[in-house]
Each structure stands twice: as C-alpha cells, then as structure tokens.
Amino acid sequence: MKFFIDSANVQEIKKAVAMGMADGVTTNPTLVAKENGKPRDIYAAICECVDGPVSAEAVSLDSAGMIREARELAQIHRNIVVKIPICTEGLIAVRQLKEEGIRTNVTLVFNALQALASAKAGAAFVSPFVGRLDDVGEAGMELVEQIVTIYRNYELPTQVIVASVRSPMHVRDAALIGADIATIPYRVIEQLVRHPLTDSGVQTFLKDWEKVKSR
Numbered sequence: 001m002k003f004f005i006d007s008a009n010v011q012e013i014k015k016a017v018a019m020g021m022a023d024g025v026t027t028n029p030t031l032v033a034k035e036n037g038k039p040r041d042i043y044a045a046i047c048e049c050v051d052g053p054v055s056a057e058a059v060s061l062d063s064a065g066m067i068r069e070a071r072e073l074a075q076i077h078r079n080i081v082v083k084i085p086i087c088t089e090g091l092i093a094v095r096q097l098k099e100e101g102i103r104t105n106v107t108l109v110f111n112a113l114q115a116l117a118s119a120k121a122g123a124a125f126v127s128p129f130v131g132r133l134d135d136v137g138e139a140g141m142e143l144v145e146q147i148v149t150i151y152r153n154y155e156l157p158t159q160v161i162v163a164s165v166r167s168p169m170h171v172r173d174a175a176l177i178g179a180d181i182a183t184i185p186y187r188v189i190e191q192l193v194r195h196p197l198t199d200s201g202v203q204t205f206l207k208d209w210e211k212v213k214s215r
C-alpha cells in the first residue's frame with residue numbers, strides 16, 4: 001500500500017517524506033489557497049521534495065480548458081498528475097490526456113459508477129472522498145470496497161486513492177480493503193504512529209534506566 005500526503009505545505013511534505021510516509025502528494029485548490037506563492041511555483045517546489053506522483057487540479061469547467069491546463073501543469077515536472085473532477089467534460093479530457101501520455105486523477109468521486117466511468121476513460125487514479133461521505137451520513141469506506149471489487153472484477157488498472165481521510169481508522173480500513181493508496185493529511189500521519197501505551201511505556205523505560213545508570 002502506498003501513502004500519499006494530502007497537503008500543499010512543503011514543510012509538512014518534507015517531514016512526511018523523511019518519515020517514509022509519503023510516496024506521493026495530492027493537492028486541491030483549497031490546500032493550495034492556504035499557502036503563499038503562485039500555484040505553479042508551489043507545485044514545482046513540491047515536486048522537488050518527493051519522488052512520486054504529485055496531483056495538481058485543473059479548474060476549468062470545459063474539456064478544452066481542462067486539457068489546456070493539464071498540458072501546462074504537465075510541463076512543470078514529469079511527476080505531475082492532473083486532477084480532473086468527475087463529469088462528462090472531465091471524462092472527455094481524461095481520455096484525450098491519456099492519449100497524450102498525461103496521467104489523470106479523477107476527483108470528487110462519490111459513487112461506484114463514477115469510478116467505473118473514470119477507469120473506462122483511462123484515468124491513472126481515482127479519488128473517492130470517504131470523509132465527505134461520512135459527513136452526510138453515508139459510509140465512505142463502503143464506496144471504497146465497491147470500487148476495489150469492480151476494478152478487480154474487470155482487472156482495471158486505475159489505482160484507488162482513498163481521499164478525504166479524517167482519521168487513522170480510515171487508513172486502517174483502506175488497507176484492509178486493499179485500496180492501492182491512501183492520501184493522508186499531515187495531522188493524521190502523526191496520529192497513525194501514536195499510542196498512549198507507547199508514550200507511557202517510553203516514560204517507564206526512561207525512569208527505570210535512571211536506576212541502571214547510577215549503578
């Protein structure tokens with residue numbers, strides 16, 4: 001299983017890479033808006049930090065605009081993957097970009113048929129948003145199970161990125177289902193490796209070691 005970090009913050013990304021917890025990066029317009037600088041410079045800086053796919057989102061509403069943006073984004077670095085929202089125009093763009101060798105990540109996916117359509121159009125990645133489904137009372141991880149099953153049924157090569165991750169439980173469940181990737185905010189990456197029994201265990205060992213040191 002791969003972990004991506006869901007962030008446009010270079011400091012966070014560098015830390016996650018140093019921990020071995022970032023095989024790639026996903027961004028979206030909201031995450032980029034939290035950082036200073038031009039989007040192009042932010043994407044370029046991120047690509048310097050990580051040796052893996054970096055998703056940058058197209059914001060046009062028509063396929064011609066998405067394709068134009070995608071071509072520009074792909075010039076920034078060979079690791080750029082263009083995020084395209086699922087819709088008819090988006091699928092047209094995905095299919096054309098696949099022909100041109102530009103990888104896409106179809107985003108804002110909230111049902112299994114959107115994911116199947118994305119794979120048929122030739123998306124390299126698909127991003128079901130589990131947290132946002134949970135927020136409206138639908139089971140986000142059930143969607144991931146459905147997508148993984150459908151892709152396996154037909155041996156579709158599109159990789160599933162579990163996105164909108166809000167807690168370590170989402171990551172554990174994604175791994176149990178066999179999703180290819182979870183994209184995780186830095187806060188949750190830190191939570192993944194913490195346990196109160198680890199903290200108290202370290203404290204006890206340090207205290208007892210003081211006795212050994214004075215021998």
Ligand code: G3P
Pocket residue numbers: 006026027028129131132163164165183
């Ligand atoms: O990057 C897409 C996705 O992970 C957004 O998550 O927390 O805004 O629903 P969130």
